[in-house]
Amino acid sequence: MVLESEIEQESLTTSNKKEAIIISELNVDYHMFSRSRKKPFGEFVNFSALKNLNIEIFEGEIVALLGRNGAGKSTLLKCIAGLLRPSRGEIVSHGRIILLSGADPGFIPQLTGRQNVIELALAYGITKSELSDFIKSIEDFADIGEAFDRKFSGYSTGMRGKVGFGFITALNPDILLMDETLGVGDREFRKKATIRLKEFMSRSGTVIISTHSLGLAREMCSRGIVLDKGEIVIDSTAEDSISHYIDMTQNGGK
Amino acid sequence: MKRVVNSEFCKEIGDLSSDDMKLDNNRMKFILKKKFRHMSGRRRLGLVWLVLDPIVVSVVYLFIFTVLRASTRVESIFIGITLFRLMQVSLKLGMNSVQDFTGGLKAERVRTRVLTGAMVRYRIIDNFLQSGGVALILFFGYNVSPSGIGIFLLTAQLIGFLSEGVGMNLAPLAKKIPDVTNLVTYLLMILFYASPALYPLSFTNGIHYYLNTLHPFTYFVETSRYFAGLDSEILNLDLRFFGVFLFILLLLIWRGYSLIDNLRWRMTTWS
Numbered sequence: 001m002v003l004e005s006e007i008e009q010e011s012l013t014t015s016n017k018k019e020a021i022i023i024s025e026l027n028v029d030y031h032m033f034s035r036s037r038k039k040p041f042g043e044f045v046n047f048s049a050l051k052n053l054n055i056e057i058f059e060g061e062i063v064a065l066l067g068r069n070g071a072g073k074s075t076l077l078k079c080i081a082g083l084l085r086p087s088r089g090e091i092v093s094h095g096r097i098i099l100l101s102g103a104d105p106g107f108i109p110q111l112t113g114r115q116n117v118i119e120l121a122l123a124y125g126i127t128k129s130e131l132s133d134f135i136k137s138i139e140d141f142a143d144i145g146e147a148f149d150r151k152f153s154g155y156s157t158g159m160r161g162k163v164g165f166g167f168i169t170a171l172n173p174d175i176l177l178m179d180e181t182l183g184v185g186d187r188e189f190r191k192k193a194t195i196r197l198k199e200f201m202s203r204s205g206t207v208i209i210s211t212h213s214l215g216l217a218r219e220m221c222s223r224g225i226v227l228d229k230g231e232i233v234i235d236s237t238a239e240d241s242i243s244h245y246i247d248m249t250q251n252g253g254k
Numbered sequence: 255m256k257r258v259v260n261s262e263f264c265k266e267i268g269d270l271s272s273d274d275m276k277l278d279n280n281r282m283k284f285i286l287k288k289k290f291r292h293m294s295g296r297r298r299l300g301l302v303w304l305v306l307d308p309i310v311v312s313v314v315y316l317f318i319f320t321v322l323r324a325s326t327r328v329e330s331i332f333i334g335i336t337l338f339r340l341m342q343v344s345l346k347l348g349m350n351s352v353q354d355f356t357g358g359l360k361a362e363r364v365r366t367r368v369l370t371g372a373m374v375r376y377r378i379i380d381n382f383l384q385s386g387g388v389a390l391i392l393f394f395g396y397n398v399s400p401s402g403i404g405i406f407l408l409t410a411q412l413i414g415f416l417s418e419g420v421g422m423n424l425a426p427l428a429k430k431i432p433d434v435t436n437l438v439t440y441l442l443m444i445l446f447y448a449s450p451a452l453y454p455l456s457f458t459n460g461i462h463y464y465l466n467t468l469h470p471f472t473y474f475v476e477t478s479r480y481f482a483g484l485d486s487e488i489l490n491l492d493l494r495f496f497g498v499f500l501f502i503l504l505l506l507i508w509r510g511y512s513l514i515d516n517l518r519w520r521m522t523t524w525s
Contacts, residue, residue, distance in 0.1 A: 031524050044430070044524075082257060082264040082363035083356070085522045091259040098361050105361045110291055123284035123359055125277045168361055 017058040018094070020175055020206040021080060026053040026089035028075050028230075049075040050230045053089070057208065062201060064217035064238055065210040066245045067227035073210040076227070077101070077177040080208070095174025095205060102179075103164030109153035113144070113163050116152055124171055134170055141166035141196060158186065165193055169200040176204035180211060214242050264363065264519060278368045285357045285364075285372035290379075304380065305387035308336040312388070315452060329396045330454050330484050333406060336388045337475050338451035340381060340410055341417045342442050348421020348510065349428045349435065355518035366515040374511075377414050385410035392482065402482035409478040413471075419507030422514070429521055450475055455487040467491060470499040 028050040035042040050072045057063055065073045078084040080091055081099040105124065107116045117135050126134050139148050142162040147155065155163070178197075194216070201207045201220055211217055217224060217238055224241025226233040226248065234244045255274075256267040270278070294300035312335040319326050351373060357364040385407055392398040392406065428434040449471045450458070458466055466472045473488070473496040480486035 029523065033525070079259065082259055083522065085264075085519050086259065086261055087523070088261060091257075093257045093259075095255060097257075097363070100361065102360075106356070106358045108288060108291060108358075110296070119284060119287070120359075122280045123277075124362065125273075125280075171361075 017060070019056055019092075020059045020061070020094055021055070021057040021208075022090075022092045023053055023055040023057075023080070024090050026050055026055075026076075026079065026091060027087050028072075028079060028084060029087040048230060050079070050086075053232060055225065055232070055235065057206060059094075059205055061223055062207045062209070062221045064221035064224040064241065065208055065227065066212075066214075066217065066224060066241060067210075067233075068249065071227040072230040073227055074101070074179050075230075077179050077208065077210055080175075081177055093175060097175040097177060098168065098171055098173035100168045100176065100178045103161040103168065105164060105167050107152050107160065107164065110151065112151055113142070113148040113155070113159075114139075117163070117167060120167065126171075137170050138163065138166040141170075141192070158189070162189060166196075169196050172203065174205045176201065176207045178207065178209040178211070214246070218242055262519075263515070266365070278365060278371070281357065281359065281364055281368045282371045282375065284359070285368065286375055286379075288358045289372070289376050301383060304383040308332075308339050308384055309387050309391065311335050311339060319452075326453055326457075327484055329392055329398060329482060330479055331452065332388050332392060333478050333482060333484070334451040334453075334475050336385055337410060337413050337478065338446060338449065338471065340384050341413050341471060342446075343380075343384070344377065344414045344417035345421040345438070345442070348418035349424050349438065351418070351422055352425050352429070352514065352517045352521055355522065366518065369518070370511055370514055373418075373514075377418055378411065381411045381414035382407070384414075398482045402478075405481035406478045409474050413474055415507055416470075416503040419503065419510040422510030422517075423506050426517055426521070429524060445469065445471065454479060454485045455491075456485050467495065470496075470503065473499065 027048070030047045030049055031044045032047055033042055034045045053076065065076065067073050075084060077099060078101075079086055080093060081097050083099065105120055108119070111119065114135065117138050118131065121131055121134050122128075142148065142159070144155075144159050144162060147159060148163075152160070152163075197216075198220060201209070207220075209217070209221065221238040223236070224238040224245075225235045226241050226245045228248065233248065234241050236244075258265050258267060290301060293304065297303060299306070309332075312332045315331055315335060316328060319331065355369070357369050357372065389403050389407055393400070393403050398406075424434060424438065428438075446452075448462075448465055449469045450466055451471070455463065455466055455472060455476055473491065473493075476486045476488040476491065480488045
């Protein structure tokens, strides 16, 4: 009886959910210049990165995008963000989309960390009244001391990553797309970054995270999509998709 | 906000709110500042170089003409060199305009109207900086009339926009076949010597005169010289040619700016 009502509740919730992203028949081809002995002056060849993807993502879902390097994860995220042109198919999305790829929202080397944060904040839609809290949250998170007021060109890769990651995770998108972002900084920073990332994900409406961190995917995501050679291998619960992915990578096949 | 992405476009559906407009305005300012910062780089004089550049180049050519004992007026050279350099720089910028379609903001797509708005503002300021210094020299040093200065500044704006427009039309070709950039560099070099940038048109005759009349730049520079009270052939030229050139160039500007959205979209998957 209890189980039946739970199932009923579940189906009701699903049918009430609004679609945040609808991907239909998505194909992406890259046009790459190639030179060979037969074509000494070169030619453009097409490389198919995504093939016939159909995905519906609902508001509030946290989806893990899994797959080997070159599977098409980053291409898919860039396409959803409107930064890459599909060769066929369509994506319809609802809400503001932020792509967290690397940790550089567009820093200018000639400016200090603080000046960069101020200029970029306005360009990313932070209002003047929100600005001081916004800066403080990044300064506290990055924790790079007086270097925050030094020129950005003199920052180490780790320092750049800290300020960049702090900046992007302080924004408030409706749809958040994340592409392998925890690669920067020391062990302590990664710990801090994971906590901040979780806060960010819970604050954002819908999240798609492309990751090789299966622990993060298992902990945070409700759904998992595994891509291989530009095609969907499995689209299921996070747990099922992770198991399939592990199986796929260990056995070397689909 | 609903956004549709397909092979033809990336479009937001619905009207922009006042917050969106404000955001776009902030983004235009950001892109504009970034462009000028990039131009000035770590140079101590920064943007002053934009003002100094046409003056210094003109002075160098003046020196050459003095050695050659040519009787070219200083004002004529200043006007010719400045307008030609503006044409050169704007054409190249137009060709590279769609290389960076992010506008420097890497985490979110920037609307095309932001990129276009920033480009237009940048062009106006750049045109003014590149011609302003020379205009001051002409006014204070050579007593060129205010109307002559006005026409010179206006011609500089026109040449800047027209050249950028032509450059934008060449952008997809240059991106697909980078060799086009080399060809344009050589073409500009030929056009520099085969145009009345260094000398007034009246110094030429025969085939040289005829070839110069086929060059749109001739009409702009000779008009500017005429209003500055200098030796000019503009009244002896067939102004119907000028009208046709101007019409074609204006069409290219319109085409260039209206194609930005399409170009930036198509180029995202080219590598």
